[in-house]
Amino acid sequence: SMGIAFVPYSPLGRGFLTGRFKKFEDFASDDYRRFSPRFQGENFTKNLQLVEKITELAEQKKCTPAQLALAWVLAQGDYI
Incomplete structure (x- = not known):
C-alpha cells in the first residue's frame, strides 16, 4: 500500500440522506444548494x-x- x-x-x-430536504423550498434563500445543479429541477426530483x-x-x-x-463508506476499507 502507498x-x-x-x-x-x-x-x-x-x-x-438526512431526510431534511424534501422540496427545493426547504433551502433558505441564501443556501448555496439553491445554485447547485443537483438540487435544481429534474435533478432534485431524481x-x-x-x-x-x-x-x-x-x-x-x-x-x-x-x-x-456512513456504514457503506466505512465498509470500503482502511483508507477511506
Whole structure:
C-alpha cells in the first residue's frame, strides 16, 4: 500500500440522506444548494427518488438512510 487515503466528500449527499430536504423550498434563500445543479429541477426530483430507494434499504436494515450511507463508506476499507 502507498498509504494514500481518500476522504469521502459529502457522504450524506449535502443533506439528501438526512431526510431534511424534501422540496427545493426547504433551502433558505441564501443556501448555496439553491445554485447547485443537483438540487435544481429534474435533478432534485431524481435525487429524491434515489433517496427513497436508499430509505427502503435502510428500513430493511433497521437504520436511517444516513446511518446506512456512513456504514457503506466505512465498509470500503482502511483508507477511506
